[in-house]
Amino acid sequence: MNMSINEIENEIVEEFEMFDNWIDKYEYLIDLGKSLPKISDSEKTKENIITGCQSQVWLNAKEKDRHIIFYADSDAIMTKGIIAILIRVLSFQKPKDIINAKLEFIEKIGLKEQLSPTRANGLVSMIKKMKIYALGFEQKL
Amino acid sequence: MSDNSDIRNMFPILKSRVNDNDLVYFDNAATTQKSKEVIKELERFYLQENSNIHRGVHHLSQVATDSFELTRKSVKTFINSKFTHEIIFTKGTTDSINLVASSLGRLLKKDDEIIISEMEHHSNIVPWQLCCEISGAKLKIVPINDSGELDMIIFNELLNSKTKIVAITHISNSLGTINPIKEIIKLSHENNAKVLIDGAQSAAHVSIDVQELDVDFYCFSAHKLYGPTGVGVLYGKEEILNQMPPYQGGGEMIKEVSLHKTTYASLPHKFEAGTPNIAGVVAFKKSIDLLENFGLKTIKEHEDALLSYATKELKKIEGLIIVGTSENKSGIISFNINGIHHYDLGVILDKMGIAIRTGHHCTQPVMRKFNIPGTARISFAYYNTFDEIDRCIKAINKAKDMLL
Numbered sequence: 001m002n003m004s005i006n007e008i009e010n011e012i013v014e015e016f017e018m019f020d021n022w023i024d025k026y027e028y029l030i031d032l033g034k035s036l037p038k039i040s041d042s043e044k045t046k047e048n049i050i051t052g053c054q055s056q057v058w059l060n061a062k063e064k065d066r067h068i069i070f071y072a073d074s075d076a077i078m079t080k081g082i083i084a085i086l087i088r089v090l091s092f093q094k095p096k097d098i099i100n101a102k103l104e105f106i107e108k109i110g111l112k113e114q115l116s117p118t119r120a121n122g123l124v125s126m127i128k129k130m131k132i133y134a135l136g137f138e139q140k141l
Numbered sequence: 142m143s144d145n146s147d148i149r150n151m152f153p154i155l156k157s158r159v160n161d162n163d164l165v166y167f168d169n170a171a172t173t174q175k176s177k178e179v180i181k182e183l184e185r186f187y188l189q190e191n192s193n194i195h196r197g198v199h200h201l202s203q204v205a206t207d208s209f210e211l212t213r214k215s216v217k218t219f220i221n222s223k224f225t226h227e228i229i230f231t232k233g234t235t236d237s238i239n240l241v242a243s244s245l246g247r248l249l250k251k252d253d254e255i256i257i258s259e260m261e262h263h264s265n266i267v268p269w270q271l272c273c274e275i276s277g278a279k280l281k282i283v284p285i286n287d288s289g290e291l292d293m294i295i296f297n298e299l300l301n302s303k304t305k306i307v308a309i310t311h312i313s314n315s316l317g318t319i320n321p322i323k324e325i326i327k328l329s330h331e332n333n334a335k336v337l338i339d340g341a342q343s344a345a346h347v348s349i350d351v352q353e354l355d356v357d358f359y360c361f362s363a364h365k366l367y368g369p370t371g372v373g374v375l376y377g378k379e380e381i382l383n384q385m386p387p388y389q390g391g392g393e394m395i396k397e398v399s400l401h402k403t404t405y406a407s408l409p410h411k412f413e414a415g416t417p418n419i420a421g422v423v424a425f426k427k428s429i430d431l432l433e434n435f436g437l438k439t440i441k442e443h444e445d446a447l448l449s450y451a452t453k454e455l456k457k458i459e460g461l462i463i464v465g466t467s468e469n470k471s472g473i474i475s476f477n478i479n480g481i482h483h484y485d486l487g488v489i490l491d492k493m494g495i496a497i498r499t500g501h502h503c504t505q506p507v508m509r510k511f512n513i514p515g516t517a518r519i520s521f522a523y524y525n526t527f528d529e530i531d532r533c534i535k536a537i538n539k540a541k542d543m544l545l
């Protein structure tokens with residue numbers, strides 16, 4: 001049985017509570033970004049690119065056993081680190097749960113500013129797109 | 142020169158703390174900080190003089206109009222135009238360029254040609270593309286070389302009797318290159334083309350004499366000269382401005398209106414339709430006063446010293462590549478570090494209180510030319526210090542350690 005979105009969020013919040021300074025937190029994000037599997041160049045198509053003014057994001061999704069698996073990549077490592085966290089929360093979940101996810105943990109781990117639309121790093125649009133995928137899959141099911 | 146605490150004290154925001162660090166503000170090409178005098182003047186205007194200008198017979202309207210017109214005189218002296226009415230107030234550089242492209246554009250015919258360059262800000266590209274779409278004129282582009290300088294040989298080849306307008310930036314906002322505008326103006330005039338210079342990045346950094354340059358149009362923004370946002374200048378030669386049709390219609394720009402026909406006001410009002418940013422224009426005078434007190438020669442000396450020190454220190458960082466390496470540069474340094482995305486660098490520097498700009502800086506053709514998605518950019522103002530450069534270099538090294 002998979003962990004629920006809520007359970008994973010709580011786990012991440014606990015992990016981030018260990019950091020008492022921004023440097024450690026950012027280094028952790030950078031490590032997460034580096035260890036996120038890359039999307040191959042051939043899969044980085046016009047259809048799955050999200051162009052932010054600052055960094056670009058590529059997002060793919062597929063369905064397996066009524067759950068959605070997300071793959072994403074970015075040219076900026078900080079953006080990738082946050083993508084890794086979002087994938088950990090939203091991948092292998094049911095479409096309905098993805099659509100309803102509020103993702104409030106982002107604020108609790110102190111990364112809200114990274115998800116501000118003014119950052120123009122593509123992350124806000126990425127979350128929107130993940131939910132749109134989920135909506136599409138749900139309608140098919 | 143090294144202790145400029147007097148100057149820094151004039152700019153209250155420089156004392157800010159950002160993410161538990163003293164702010165280092167290196168994003169001056171985007172906008173400069175405002176002096177206490179400018180901020181106080183905005184308040185004074187609203188407290189003591191506020192009313193609409195050029196319209197009322199009442200006391201406040203007269204006082205406000207006088208203050209507004211005083212700034213026009215200051216700008217005239219600042220860039221040494223022949224007449225005060227050659228100074229048109231706009232919203233900013235973008236607005237000034239659009240005014241010329243749209244108004245002068247209406248006098249263009251199919252097969253006329255407009256020359257711009259590969260290093261232009263989008264503000265000096267898109268208005269001309271629109272102008273070409275409407276008039277049928279053709280847009281010609283001067284390419285840049287690997288150092289980020291205009292290819293003057295090709296510029297010469299592009300010039301011909303069909304060339305009607307040449308619109309080039311004085312200083313590139315993404316490369317820092319100072320262009321040989323005097324030569325560009327001379328060559329263009331030999332071909333009877335009119336020249337518009339985008340002075341957004343120059344007016345606060347090098348001294349400008351529009352008569353000596355013999356330039357036809359010169360544009361800049363108050364907010365990049367320590368002044369308020371929403372105020373810009375279009376300088377134009379009287380003779381040409383008089384031949385141009387109005388840009389926008391409305392109040393203030395008319396002599397007489399009937400429902401079928403309107404006669405237009407004389408310069409500069411012909412091009413100033415509607416209520417302008419009165420308080421902003423009034424306060425702008427304080428920033429011109431400031432620039433004149435500092436003296437552009439002194440400003441340039443200080444900023445040149447910052448530029449060469451920062452360039453020397455940046456070059457010591459392994460893997461760092463400076464984009465824009467002309468011999469003739471203003472205080473703007475664009476760079477990338479091998480293996481690091483500019484956005485990541487910007488985010489980490491921000492955590493250390495250092496404000497730089499990252500991205501394409503509204504010059505996507507420049508990024509395409511160098512085959513990069515963007516750069517990190519440091520840009521200086523007169524209040525910046527060598528100490529701040531040291532802190533920035535240290536922060537870049539720290540960011541490099543974290544990211545690589």
Ligand SMILES: Cc1ncc(COP(=O)(O)O)c(C=O)c1O
Nearest residue numbers: 233234235262264314339341362
């Ligand atoms: C070279 C150049 N031209 C034009 C502009 C546009 O100026 P504004 O946004 O004040 O209209 C800028 C501002 O970034 C610039 O650097």
